[in-house]
Amino acid sequence: MTMDSGAIVNVGFTERLAQVRASIEKRLDELLSESPNERDLVALAMRESTLAPGKRLRPILLILIAEGLGHEGTCALDLGCAVELIHAASLVLDDMPCMDNASLRRGRPTVHLKFGEDVAILTAVALLSRAFGVIASIRELSPAIRIQLVELAANAVGVQGLVRGQLQDLRDGQHPRSPEQIALTNNLKTGVLFGAIVDMAWLISNSEERVRSILQRFAIELGQAFQLYDDLCDSCPDSGKDQGKDLGKSTFVSTYGVEKVREQLFTHISNAERNLRQVFNDADMIAGFMAMVFKKATIPA
Numbered sequence: 266m267t268m269d270s271g272a273i274v275n276v277g278f279t280e281r282l283a284q285v286r287a288s289i290e291k292r293l294d295e296l297l298s299e300s301p302n303e304r305d306l307v308a309l310a311m312r313e314s315t316l317a318p319g320k321r322l323r324p325i326l327l328i329l330i331a332e333g334l335g336h337e338g339t340c341a342l343d344l345g346c347a348v349e350l351i352h353a354a355s356l357v358l359d360d361m362p363c364m365d366n367a368s369l370r371r372g373r374p375t376v377h378l379k380f381g382e383d384v385a386i387l388t389a390v391a392l393l394s395r396a397f398g399v400i401a402s403i404r405e406l407s408p409a410i411r412i413q414l415v416e417l418a419a420n421a422v423g424v425q426g427l428v429r430g431q432l433q434d435l436r437d438g439q440h441p442r443s444p445e446q447i448a449l450t451n452n453l454k455t456g457v458l459f460g461a462i463v464d465m466a467w468l469i470s471n472s473e474e475r476v477r478s479i480l481q482r483f484a485i486e487l488g489q490a491f492q493l494y495d496d497l498c499d500s501c502p503d504s505g506k507d508q509g510k511d512l513g514k515s516t517f518v519s520t521y522g523v524e525k526v527r528e529q530l531f532t533h534i535s536n537a538e539r540n541l542r543q544v545f546n547d548a549d550m551i552a553g554f555m556a557m558v559f560k561k562a563t564i565p566a
């Protein structure tokens with residue numbers, strides 16, 4: 266099975282993916298179950314924003330990669346959910362009027378529109394702290410490993426990670442940017458969190474250093490591919506998000522056009538797959554999942 270030939274999905278694959286997805290939904294629901302009453306708006310908004318139908322790309326990847334590296338414990342699920350909480354926090358902030366000013370996310374009104382900007386900011390802070398709390402309390406792992414995992418998450422989010430990417434995108438995106446600048450910002454906004462995911466999977470499965478660097482290259486290619494895909498989806502009516510949010514912004518799509526970006530996307534997807542196959546004898550599960558994620562872009566126009 267190859268990602269760029271479109272998903273050739275077999276039954277084992279579909280069932281396993283459904284299982285993983287269901288376990289993520291259940292665990293996220295448990296991790297956000299402390300909503301005591303309807304007046305606790307932050308707890309409600311945490312649940313609504315996170316449990317809304319997202320693709321769960323990040324936790325699924327973490328679980329599949331850890332599994333592929335031979336990890337046999339159950340902590341990849343909690344780690345994946347923690348990353349999903351971080352991702353949800355970033356989306357709540359990204360949608361706010363001072364950033365993307367979005368009204369629709371995952372097919373639903375954005376948090377600040379439904380609950381107010383005060384609740385949205387507090388929700389993002391609370392989701393982030395929940396994420397760190399979840400990682401810190403994974404009893405299956407030694408305290409030393411937990412500290413390293415917290416550090417990975419903190420670095421991915423912080424001033425050298427998503428935060429920096431977001432600021433660059435907001436400020437520099439208003440002006441023409443070189444391809445290198447756009448790629449750097451895309452890596453910080455998206456690739457860095459994929460990098461943390463593969464590092465986490467690598468760390469809990471006690472794999473060799475060689476594997477870590479190949480998986481990092483995979484994460485960089487995936488991040489570039491995913492951000493291009495996200496930019497292409499800016500004009501899609503069925504993305505569950507506002508259309509046309511990138512108008513007036515310097516992106517690869519606005520600079521080079523859709524066809525060139527689709528070509529670039531294919532290149533990043535096949536580079537990502539090549540890296541995957543250097544690590545795993547059987548990479549079909551992860552490659553198949555990626556093919557599903559990128560399906561819309563890989564169907565010829």
Ligand code: GRG
Nearest residue numbers: 319320351354355358359422427428431454495
């Ligand atoms: C608080 C973690 C945190 C960060 C603060 C706001 C911010 C800095 C960063 C936002 C970065 C951002 C919006 C990156 C875009 C990532 C992206 C491509 C999101 C869409 O991801 P999907 O398609 O969404 O996986 P679903 O809804 O399917 O989960």
